[in-house]
Amino acid sequence: MDRKRCTLKLLVQPSRGLVDEMFIILVQKAPSGFQLTVHALHKCEDGHSWEAFGHYTADTIGTVNVSEDPSLGGTYSGVEQMGLLWSLRPVPGSKPGLRLRKMNVQIPMEVTISVYQGHQTEGFMDQVPLASVVVERWYMAPGVSRIPITEDRLSATLFLPPGPGPFPGLLDLWGGGGQLVEYRASLLASHGIASLALDYLTAKIIMETGKMVDLQYFEKAYKILEQHPQVHGSSIGMLGLSLGTSITLKMAVYSEVMKLRCAVCISGCHMQPVDGSVEEILKYFNQNADRTRISEENELIWRDVLLPVPSDLAFKVDMGRLKCPLLVVVGEDDQNWPASESAMDMEEMMEQAGNSHLLTVLSYPKAGHLIEPPYTPHARASLFKSLATREKMIVLWGGETAAHSRAQEDAWRKLLVFLKENLYSGSNPGTTSLSHL
């Protein structure tokens, strides 16, 4: 095709969207039956390049609509409206074990969407595309305020939605990798929930004292939310992923200070010493470190370290005492934590105790450990820095990309509904925040 006379048009709507928003990609005015490749390119904050692509054939009027037409091959196939984002992978020649995570949420991810002639699978960077546009993907909606929190020696960031409030609140905890990871909290604030992202493993106070935090650290974070003038003190929930689940369950069941309205636990377990804090939990995990397995690709599989689910009640959270609604999200191919087994045991405990009506479990076949907000790349395995050994090794998270991405999309949607229904329904501080049915 003569590029000088090329009239092919590429349109992506919206050109600036939130990370969890869908977009529509339209190619128009291609020759009828034209074979083309739609390609996505993203350069992440670490400087690595990620790409995805799909093979399409224009219809009789020269149109390709990614939300309606099937991809015939590439990094995804079939009708996949968001395939160009969730199937992103490091370009050939990249170093192994990469994981895409946005650390600066105040600027967007920029993705270049291009159309190339023919069904191509490589060498995109050496060619000139027929057309290309730039799309921004934001973790923060306009008007969301980002407030670093350092009082009470916390390492945290508060994200407030725009508007007068007051808003429901949420404590947001990530897992064993530590750091202050903000993107999920900023996205939740973009949905109207004042969210506090909390670092509890590599926080300044830990670096300075050399000791892990105690449970009061989390209660202080809760108080920051509860006392904030723009937060509804009686509408606070907690969300944890992986190790964050362990903390969430402990606080939801045992804390006298935290009156959680609801809790969400993703890819985590209730197996932990009932007494003690972070240090004790980590020690408990390390006890059975010898149960670590290695995959054929030399990736570490940690799921057996916490198995079998103990029958000794000193080593699992007493789920029968839970008084608030709980959403548990598990990937059935989780190779890092035995989340499915834990979920089964939690349900059993709650049925015996008579509070299983509080529990909702979302279980996704072929989904792995890292169940994140949707439309971001899936990492089946990646480099992980162990807190214990300070070494970086490749850890197997699990999950098959297409199924895992579908799980992320479904889980996120249901998570938002769960949070909104439980945090928004009635805001009378006089009512006990723990439900009695």
Added chain:
Amino acid sequence: MLGLRRLAVAASVHRPVRRLSTMSPPTSPILSVQPTRGLVDEKLKVVVESLPPGSPVTLHSLHHSEDEDYWEAFGHYVSDFRGMVSVSEDLSFGGTYTGKEDMGLLWSMRPVPGSRKGLRLRKMNVCSPMLHNISVYSGHVSEGFREQTPLTSVLVERWYMAPGVKRIDIMEKGVRGTLFIPPGPGPFPGLLDMWGGGGGLIEYRSALLASHGYVSLAMDYFNSQELESADLEFKYFETAFNIIKEHPQVIPDRVGMFGLSLGSLVTMHVAAESTIVKPRCCICVSGSHFYPRDRTIKEVIMEPRSNSHRLRIDENNHHVWRDMWIHLLDDPSKKVDVGKINCPILLVNGKDDQNVPADECAEDIALLMNAAGNGHLLSRVLYPDTGHLIEPPYSPHFRASNFKAAGVATKTVMLLWGGQTKPHSDAQEDAWRKILSFLQHNLYSSTPPRAKL
């Protein structure tokens, strides 16, 4: 395994675990505006949910301009039986707009009470968005919004520049302007974009046109020192046109011209008289074709001063210029020789244009072109109750505003542009759609262009 399957079934069941007592207070309403970051010509979808059914609310939009003025618009709604208000589907019962108006919260904006007079809203820095605070107030409120707390509000960004559009300062061969290049390899069609007698370097329309795939040069044609004699001036526009044409990312035989007001005049003049540049197509918004041969632009702007006896000042002390030119209709030497234009040309005019007799001029242009045999190249649209400033859609309408002619030592006056807000806003929306279609047809199509839309 049985347990696991049971869990999978449970996954699809959502258990509502809280029963609301009838004593608990209502849930706070949820306002959603899509998109929260959009281009200025994209439509907004504004929806409020979780209101008590049948409750009166006010939807309000507030904008703090670069000039530090506040602009607002609002509509009065009543939630339906589901407790919902949808601006694109429901009727506004009052406010700055009424009826079913999906974009009323933007185009009906006006300066808040107590503002300075004669304001005009124009975005000068296109690298940042316009910010609008959209809020929901309880009841039907018409004033004192600042003293009340809304039920909820969101912030919306409106951009003139799509992501990936490049902005390049141009200072070349005496031409001063800003070039906007769409993202992608190109090559693209090009546009020379010219505003009116207010002068200055106004970038927003060019940025928006680049966001639609056209390399656009916004020109400042008053501040250049080169503009002294008419001949040099002509060359200035030819040079600017060639800067676009010769750009490596521009298709050389697909460069058009776009003008508003005085810019229209320049467009017609160059299209008719230039032996060097051949625009592929022309768009002339709110322009007249009164161009006394061999006069400079400066002199054309001065024309009002020599015709001051024809200047009318209305009951509001607004200057009305439209009648100052009418006498020129009878004098061919005072008009662009439109019979020499040989590319498709689109005229967009408002019937209530109080600055330029756009209606009469369009008629005359049609007569002249038909007589010359090139009438098939002309397309025109004329909008009722629409004024002079036909801008990209959803921007507020001002019937009159402060104006100071560029480059001449005159004082600022309140110039009457004309138009009634609702029809003018409808016209802007329709005109923009037609303009983009005209450009697409003439600059992007691979078949030879035809004039009629």
